Every structure is written in C-alpha cells, then in structure tokens.
Amino acid sequence: xxxxxxxxxxxxxxxxxxxxxxxxxxxxxxxxxxxxxxxxxxxxxxxxxxxxxxxxxxxxxxxxxxxxxxxxxxxxxxxxxxxxxxxxxxxxxxxxxxxxxxxxxxxxxxxxxxxxxxxxxxxxxxxxxxxxxxxxxxxxxxxxxxxxxxxxxxxxxxxxxxxxxxxxxxxxxxxxxxxxxxxxxxxxxxxxxxxxxxxxxxxxxxxxxxxxxxxxxxxxxxxxxxxxxxxxxxxxxxxxxxxxxxxxxxxxxxxxxxxxxxxxxxxxxxxxxxxxxxxxxxxxxxxxxxxxxxxxxxxxxxxxxxxxxxxxxxxxxxxxxxxxxxxxxxxxxxxxxxxxxxxxxxxxxxxxxxxxxxxxxxxxxxxxxxxxxxxxxxxxxxxxxxxxxxxxxxxxxxxxx
Numbered sequence: 218x219x220x221x222x223x224x225x226x227x228x229x230x231x232x233x234x235x236x237x238x239x240x241x242x243x244x245x246x247x248x249x250x251x252x253x254x255x256x257x258x259x260x261x262x263x264x265x266x267x268x269x270x271x272x273x274x275x276x277x278x279x280x281x282x283x284x285x286x287x288x289x290x291x292x293x294x295x296x297x298x299x300x301x302x303x304x305x306x307x308x309x310x311x312x313x314x315x316x317x318x319x320x321x322x323x324x325x326x327x328x329x330x331x332x333x334x335x336x337x338x339x340x341x342x343x344x345x346x347x348x349x350x351x352x353x354x355x356x357x358x359x360x361x362x363x364x365x366x367x368x369x370x371x372x373x374x375x376x377x378x379x380x381x382x383x384x385x386x387x388x389x390x391x392x393x394x395x396x397x398x399x400x401x402x403x404x405x406x407x408x409x410x411x412x413x414x415x416x417x418x419x420x421x422x423x424x425x426x427x428x429x430x431x432x433x434x435x436x437x438x439x440x441x442x443x444x445x446x447x448x449x450x451x452x453x454x455x456x457x458x459x460x461x462x463x464x465x466x467x468x469x470x471x472x473x474x475x476x477x478x479x480x481x482x483x484x485x486x487x488x489x490x491x492x493x494x495x496x497x498x499x500x501x502x503x504x505x506x507x508x509x510x511x512x513x514x515x516x517x518x519x520x521x522x523x524x525x526x527x528x529x530x531x532x533x534x535x536x537x538x539x540x541x542x543x544x545x546x547x548x549x550x551x552x553x554x555x556x557x558x559x560x561x562x563x564x565x566x567x568x569x570x571x572x573x574x575x576x577x578x579x580x581x582x583x584x585x586x587x588x589x590x591x592x593x594x595x596x597x598x599x600x601x602x603x604x605x606x607x608x609x610x611x612x613x614x615x616x617x618x
Contacts, residue, residue, distance in 0.1 A: 269391070269433035271513070273388075273392040274449060277394070278456070279350075280346075280347050283350060284346045284347070287346075288304065288306065289304045296321060299342060300342045301313045308453045308454075343397065347394070353386040373440050380440070382432065392432070392433055397427070402426060402488055402489060404423075426452050427451045430447065443507075448461030448474060449461045450474075459508065459555075460542050461474050461507060462507060464505060514604060516540055518591075520598060520600045521601060536549070544567075548586065548587060575589075578593075
C-alpha cells in the first residue's frame with residue numbers, strides 16, 4: 218500500500234498550528250514585563266532589600282561628602298553657605314548653628330521669618346542639608362527641638378494610621394530616613410592600630426556619631442527592624458557611614474547601639490538614646506548587629522599600593538569580597554571606624570574566620586588579626602573598606618539618585 222505523500226490529506230491526521238518566531242519574541246517580551254511588574258509588586262522581598270538598603274547608604278554618603286565640601290568652603294562671613302560647621306570640622310550641627318543664625322538675625326530681624334533662632338525652633342542643619350541634596354516625596358521634618366524631636370518615628374505593623382511612620386523625609390526611590398535631626402553624641406573612637414584596652418585608652422580620638430535609621434520602602438510592610446528597617450551609624454568628622462546595631466553595648470542597662478569602650482566621659486548614659494523600637498525588633502533576639510552580617514550590607518576589602526616599577530602609579534588588589542563590615546574593617550586594620558578591642562573580641566568569637574593564622578599579623582602595634590597584606594610591604598600601601606554594590610534582578614537598575 219502506498220503512503221499518501223500529502224499528509225494533510227491523510228485520514229486521521231491532524232496538525233496544530235505552531236508559533237512563528239515573531240509571536241515567540243512577543244510572548245517572551247510580555248513575560249519579561251510581567252516578571253518585572255511582579256518583582257516590583259513583591260518589594261521589599263529579600264532579593265530587593267539589599268539594593269535599596271545599599272542605595273540608602275550610598276546616597277547618604279554622597280550627600281555627606283558634598284556637605285563637608287561646602288563646610289570646608291565656608292568663608293566665615295555672612296551669609297553662610299552652611300550653618301553650623303567650620304572648615305575641617307566635619308558635618309554641621311545645630312548647637313554650632315544657632316550663634317551664626319543669631320548673627321544674621323541681628324543684622325536684619327525683619328528678613329528672618331522664623332523669629333529669634335534657638336535650638337528649640339530651628340531645623341537641624343545637617344538634616345536640612347541632606348534633605349536638600351535629595352529629591353524628596355512629601356514634607357521634610359528636620360526640627361531640632363533642642364535635640365528632642367519626638368515626632369520622628371519608624372512605622373510599625375501595617376504602616377497606617379497610628380502605625381504610620383514620621384520620617385525626616387522619604388526620597389524618590391522610596392527609601393525613608395529617620396533621626397537625621399538627632400544630636401551629635403561625643404564618643405571615644407580608638408586609633409585603628411591599638412591592640413589592647415590599655416593602648417586603646419592611651420590613643421583615643423574624639424568623634425561624634427548619630428544612630429540613624431532607613432526604611433527601604435517607607436510605610437509599606439513588613440515594617441520590622443532587620444527586615445526592611447536598618448540602623449546605620451554616621452560619623453561627624455569624616456562623614457563615614459557604617460552599619461549600626463540595636464542592643465546594649467555596655468554603656469547602660471538599656472539598649473543603645475553603642476560599644477562600652479566608646480562612651481565618652483563628657484556624656485551621660487542617657488544621652489546615648491535607644492532609637493530601636495522594641496516591638497519592631499527581629500525575632501532572633503534583642504541584640505542584632507548588622508556590622509557582623511553581610512546582609513543587607515556587604516563589604517569588600519581592597520589593598521592599594523605603589524607599582525614597584527613606577528612608584529607614581531597606584532595599583533590595587535582584592536583581599537575580601539562580600540563579607541560583613543566588621544570582618545572587612547577588622548582584617549583591614551587602618552581606616553577602621555571600630556575600636557580595636559571590638560575587633561579583638563570579634564576575632565576571638567569567630568575563630569573559623571581566622572583559620573589560616575599565617576595570613577594574619579600578631580603584632581600589637583598593627584592590631585592582632587589584621588591581614589599581613591594590609592600591614593607589610595611599602596609604607597604607602599594600605600587597605601580600604603568599601604560597601605559592595607549588589608546586583609539588581611531582571612532589567613531593573615539600582616535605585617541610586
């Protein structure tokens with residue numbers, strides 16, 4: 218029996234129409250759009266928290282350096298570019314700003330709409346300058362209120378009604394900032410190369426810091442510290458920002474996000490105000506330190522050194538990738554914002570991270586546990602810590618401003 222060469226006419230044979238290449242491409246594009254929309258609607262699931270947290274810190278760090286640059290250009294005569302700061306004195310503060318504002322007010326009271334400037338009625342100049350550097354959504358609340366602006370609060374629960382947060386401002390990328398208006402608190406910041414408490418006390422350096430919070434999506438759920446809300450630490454003199462922590466650092470019985478060795482004799486324990494909301498704390502405990510985890514902030518450690526064949530040229534090598542801030546800072550030695558004794562404690566509690574002892578220095582003058590690559594070789598070589606840039610899923614870019 219001959220086979221019917223024309224299968225279309227063969228009895229019992231049916232054909233389904235296939236997709237053309239154009240139809241397939243259209244379907245794939247539509248699928249990509251739907252995936253993108255779903256990714257955005259799921260925000261802030263874990264894979265998106267990291268990029269938004271990174272953007273929150275990165276944008277704030279950029280603003281800090283711009284403000285410091287303005288402060289360094291203050292001419293010392295009115296009107297001032299930035300109130301509350303002087304050249305080489307870091308970021309502005311309200312206490313320093315009031316006399317300068319009074320100076321302007323006394324020159325022409327009629328031009329000053331806020332009345333006689335006092336710590337109770339002015340905007341905190343640092344908070345104001347940061348907000349001015351951002352594209353913001355809604356209102357800006359930077360009232361200093363003599364250092365006790367109790368209106369600022371993190372959102373809780375569903376973030377609606379009484380649960381809604383009151384930020385200093387919310388940026389256009391939806392990251393909200395809290396407690397930028399809080400007073401600068403004096404701390405003792407040890408030199409990065411001391412290796413014992415005695416050395417720490419002998420080589421201390423004064424600085425100031427603020428415990429600030431970001432919420433990667435404002436009032437949107439889950440509104441929990443450690444999930445979409447994170448504390449960060451800002452240092453006044455250099456404008457540096459590092460992850461913060463909630464919990465008792467040993468200064469007082471209350472949680473305060475400060476290490477015991479950082480308490481300055483000129484400050485009372487009550488000045489180190491706890492700005493972590495107890496009911497918002499993560500379920501894994503009352504003490505959470507985001508300096509000791511690489512989520513949502515991870516860090517890289519790089520070594521910068523001179524080219525042996527051409528000393529005027531700088532080269533770099535990567536020492537660590539994607540680790541916690543504390544690991545990168547403690548192993549890097551210099552450019553470390555942490556007291557050295559905290560690094561010693563971290564090293565003792567994490568022996569698995571220091572298994573290859575040949576890689577680490579044991580000399581007190583360099584700091585025990587510092588990578589040899591960061592202490593040995595030419596004098597101009599040093600290691601530097603940088604926050605790691607996370608990847609964004611799909612076709613979306615990092616929400617940097």
